[in-house]
Amino acid sequence: MADASSTIDERARAIVDDFSLFDDWIGRYEYLIEIGKKLPPMDDALKTDATRIHGCQSKVWIHTARDRDRMTMQGDSDAMITKGLAGLLIRVLDDQPPEAVREADLSFIDDIGMREHLSSTRNNGLHSMIEQIRTRAARLAESAEPASDSAVSSSNA
Amino acid sequence: MRGEFPALHQSVYEDTPLVYLDNAATTQKPQVVLDRMARYYAHENSNVHRGVHKLSQDATDAFEEARQSVADLINAPSSDQVIFTRGCTESLNLVAQTFARPQLGPDDTVVVTHMEHHSNIVPWQMACEATGATLKVWPIHDDGTLDMEAGRQLLAEETFLLAMGHVSNALGTIHPVASIIDTAHAHGVPVVIDGAQSMAHLPVDVQALDADFYAFSGHKMFGPTGIGVLYGKYDLLDGLPPYHGGGDMIDEVSFDGTTYADLPHRLEAGTPHIAGVIGLGAAARFVRELDHEAVHAHEEDVLQYAHEQLAAIDGLRLVGTAPEKTSVCSFVFDDIHPYDAGTILDRLGLAVRTGHHCTQPLMERLDLPGTIRASFALYNTRQDVDRLVEGLDRVQTMFG
Ligand SMILES: Cc1ncc(COP(=O)(O)O)c(C=O)c1O
Numbered sequence: 001m002a003d004a005s006s007t008i009d010e011r012a013r014a015i016v017d018d019f020s021l022f023d024d025w026i027g028r029y030e031y032l033i034e035i036g037k038k039l040p041p042m043d044d045a046l047k048t049d050a051t052r053i054h055g056c057q058s059k060v061w062i063h064t065a066r067d068r069d070r071m072t073m074q075g076d077s078d079a080m081i082t083k084g085l086a087g088l089l090i091r092v093l094d095d096q097p098p099e100a101v102r103e104a105d106l107s108f109i110d111d112i113g114m115r116e117h118l119s120s121t122r123n124n125g126l127h128s129m130i131e132q133i134r135t136r137a138a139r140l141a142e143s144a145e146p147a148s149d150s151a152v153s154s155s156n157a
Numbered sequence: 158m159r160g161e162f163p164a165l166h167q168s169v170y171e172d173t174p175l176v177y178l179d180n181a182a183t184t185q186k187p188q189v190v191l192d193r194m195a196r197y198y199a200h201e202n203s204n205v206h207r208g209v210h211k212l213s214q215d216a217t218d219a220f221e222e223a224r225q226s227v228a229d230l231i232n233a234p235s236s237d238q239v240i241f242t243r244g245c246t247e248s249l250n251l252v253a254q255t256f257a258r259p260q261l262g263p264d265d266t267v268v269v270t271h272m273e274h275h276s277n278i279v280p281w282q283m284a285c286e287a288t289g290a291t292l293k294v295w296p297i298h299d300d301g302t303l304d305m306e307a308g309r310q311l312l313a314e315e316t317f318l319l320a321m322g323h324v325s326n327a328l329g330t331i332h333p334v335a336s337i338i339d340t341a342h343a344h345g346v347p348v349v350i351d352g353a354q355s356m357a358h359l360p361v362d363v364q365a366l367d368a369d370f371y372a373f374s375g376h377k378m379f380g381p382t383g384i385g386v387l388y389g390k391y392d393l394l395d396g397l398p399p400y401h402g403g404g405d406m407i408d409e410v411s412f413d414g415t416t417y418a419d420l421p422h423r424l425e426a427g428t429p430h431i432a433g434v435i436g437l438g439a440a441a442r443f444v445r446e447l448d449h450e451a452v453h454a455h456e457e458d459v460l461q462y463a464h465e466q467l468a469a470i471d472g473l474r475l476v477g478t479a480p481e482k483t484s485v486c487s488f489v490f491d492d493i494h495p496y497d498a499g500t501i502l503d504r505l506g507l508a509v510r511t512g513h514h515c516t517q518p519l520m521e522r523l524d525l526p527g528t529i530r531a532s533f534a535l536y537n538t539r540q541d542v543d544r545l546v547e548g549l550d551r552v553q554t555m556f557g
Contacts, residue, residue: 057496058496078494080497
């Protein structure tokens, strides 16, 4: 899991450094796939309509929950590239204050040569994942209540 | 042939030569079509059917010539039976809303096949929902052919209309539409054919088929986007109420009532997509002037070669293996998501389509989340297939 003491920017910079070791797209994609494979497994009970991210050709779920003043995340996808993209976001954003997640600068995705995935028309869900995570972060930031994205997932969380 | 299609000659992602294998989504455009449209905008641009001035006359002549070129291509008895629409989708909606909907009632049935494109499902669903009619599904076999026995039974029941594709966009199956239309007519059932996928590959003769309506898009037959055609038998078209109201479709307008123009203009309200029509006319002449035997032999060769090469790949399964097919290869890997494969192929310069191909009921029937689809056109070659196979090898290495 991510180191809770590092900031979003620090983690993003570490990822950019990792990706800069590859000089071609094949290496970068292989590394992205590795990141997906290293994602901690997501409990199937959390893969519900409430956690499903729509707008992708593959199935993607992101579950968010509050842990004191932090927002925690789990994710999965049935496609490996999409899972890698979810893994990138989780590496950077998991266990961070929801206020910081809401405001996070995610331009590192551009810097690691994955810009083509950022477009909202790409059908890969990265754009929708980011929107959803930000929406949920905003909701958590605004409510003092312990919150989660749905009744089903919180009871399982 | 490839030389005539400028878009084929480019590289993507810096320096990877493009291999365009998404022709079922849209075909590339030959220079004659591009030139013809540029000429219209540069030299003839003006509104049609309205002006007395020279430019408007020229544009109107070019526009109506294009209608004749389309009529010639599909052997329509008269160019009045060629209605210009925005595309195949609008053509099908036009028939659903003006032919089916006013006649349908709660006891009526519309039949579509299980492998229709959403554009040939949703308009009928809408007409059925509005009228209480029932939409029935003509079942298919696992190889992507129709269950003929089941179809004959459906047609023998009280069916108001059959709507079906000529060629499946997801699997490439060519349906025996001529004999199906015969059977349908024997039971008094009119037939609407979605010809979106046939025009670039097969000679289409609407009279020989005896189709009641035949719909297609310009952009899938080397013409521009935003323009399509509805062909219909004269009496059927002439019996249709107006679809959209507006300019061009009227005879006389007053607040006491409006009288409508004759075919084809009655069904073409507003300023049409003039450049699109003129471009489509050029595309129709391009297709008509092809050496059809040579093109057919070439497409068949590339398809057979692709089938062989793909079938030899471990872990890959072809989806849709009907004996009669156009140039579509749909396939899946046992353990690689189509989206993953498509993303890597894209980076390798291979433009394929992945997903459900706007045929979700078909995907559900085949129990697939989607497929990878390589669809060829007359300008694709065996070398393109080789590039695809190399790309798939890379995909398997990355995800294996
Ligand atoms: C079989 C079939 N029918 C209808 C359509 C709809 O065509 P358009 O989107 O050009 O209206 C398509 C195009 O994807 C198709 O493949």
